Amino acid sequence: MKYTVLTLFPEIVDTFFNTSIMAKAIKRGVIQYRSINIRDYATDKHHKCDDAPYGGGAGMLMLPEPIGRALESAGAVKKQAAINFGTACSEPAHLQQKRRRVIYLSPSGRLFNQDLARELAAEDELILLCGRYEGIDQRIIDSYVDDEISIGDYILSSGEVSALVLIDATYRLIDGVISAESLEEESFSDGLLEYPQYTRPEIYDTVRVPEVLLSGHHEQIRQWRLKKRIEKTLNVRPDLIEKGLKAGCFSAETRKLIAELQDQVLHSQGDTDERN
Template sequence: MKIQIVTLFPAMLEGFFENSIMKRAVQSGSVEYEIIDFRSFATDKHQSCDDVPYGGGAGMVIKCDPLCNALDSIHAKEKRVVYASPSGKRLSQAYAEDLSKEDELVFICGHYEGIDQRVIDLYVDDEISIGDYVISSGEVSTLVIIDAVYRLIDGVISSESLSEESFHGGLLEYPQYTRPETYCSKDVPDVLLSGHHAKIGQWRLQKRLEKTLLNRPDLLETASLDVNSRKILNALKEHSAKGTGDDGCNEGY
C-alpha cells in the first residue's frame, strides 16, 4: 500500500514510519509512504495556509488554495482520500479492514478549526472520527487511522496474531502474561502453565467474554458466538447477577 499524507507539520509524522513494526513494513515493501508539506504550495510571499472564518468565530481555518494545490500534485482525485475529523464516521475495526484493501490512500491532516469545507466536498471520500472527543492535531488522529489500517495489510503481522486481538469475532482480547511466574505476590494463572492447549483455549475464551461483558457489553449484541461461547457468557452473567466473582483461574466453564 502507498500512503500519502498532506500536512503542515511533517516532523510530527516522520518518526512513526521510522520505528517498530511500521519500519519493518516499509523495509519489506508492504508499505510505501510520502509526506507532503502543503505550506510549500502556498501562493503568497508569507506562505500563509490559514485565514479567519467567514461568518466570524474563534480560531483559524485552513485555506483551499495551498491544500488543493498539494492534493492536485499527487492526483488525489484518482485515489481514496481520508480526512480525520470529529465530525466524521466512527472508526471501527471493520472500517480499518475496508481501508486496508486499497492500493493507495491519501490522508489530509487538519489543524486549527479544520479545513475549508470546499476541500472536503472536492476531494474527501472518507471523513473519519477516532472517537467522541476533540484533539488539536490532525496529525495524531491521522496516525491513529493509519496504525489501525497498515497492520492489516498482508505480510505485516501474522494472521494468527490478528485472529486473537480485540474486536476479532466481536470480543475484546484476553489478558496476557510472561515471565516471571510471580511478581509482586501476583501469580500467572495456573492454567497457562499447564501446557493443556484445550484448557488454555477455554480459559482465554472465558476471559475474552468476561472482559467484553465488563468493559464493552455493547459488542456482545452483534458478536458471533457459538454454543460454547453463549454457555460461558450465560454463566458469567449469572455469577455477576449473584455478586460472585472469578479469580481468573476457573476452568469449569
C-alpha cells in the same frame, strides 16, 4: 498499501514511518508512504495557509488553494471530474482503480472502529488530509474528500495524531506486516476483548501466573482464555456482547459461556440484594 499524508507538519508523520514495525514494513516494500507539506503549495512569500472564516467566529481556517494544489500533486481527483470521466468511459472499474480514496480526519466525521480499519486496509492507496486550527474550507471537502473520519468523541489540536491512529490501525492488517495468528487473537477480532496475558517470572509481587497457563494442556488453555475474554468484555464493553449476539457472530460455545456468566452475575446481584 501506499499512504500519502497531507500536513503542515510532515516531521510528525515522518518520525512514525521511520520507526519500529512500520520501518521494517517499508524496508520490505509492503508499505509505501509520502508526506506532503501543504505549506509548499502556498504561493505567497510567507507560505500562508490559514485565514479568518467568513461570517466571523473564533480561530482560523485552512485555505482551500494550498490544500487543493497539494491534493492534486498527490494524485487526488475531484469527485465531479471522476463522475464525468466515468460517464464518458466504458470501464468504470478501471476508473475506480485509478482514483485514490481521500480521507479528511475530522471530529465531525464518522467514528473510526476496527471494521472500518479492515475496510481501509483493503485499499491500494489512502490520501490522508490532516486539518489544523478550526478545520478546512468546506469546498475542499465537497470537491475531493470521500470520507470524513473521527477517531473519537473528543477534540485534538492535531489532525496528524488522528492520521497516525488510522495508519497504525490499518497497516498492521495488511498481509506481510505481522503474523495472521497475532491478528486472530486480538481484541475486536471476533467481537470480544483480548484475554489477560502473563510472562516470566512465574511469581511477581506474590502473585502467581494462573496454573492453567503452566499446565501445557492446550485445550484447557484455550477454554480459559475464551472465558476470560468473555468476562472482560461483559465487565468493560457489554455493548460488544449485545452487538455480537444480535449479529449472530458468536460460536455456540461462546454463547453458552456468555449465558452462564450473565446468570452468575444476576445470582450475585440477587444475593447482595437479599443481604441488604
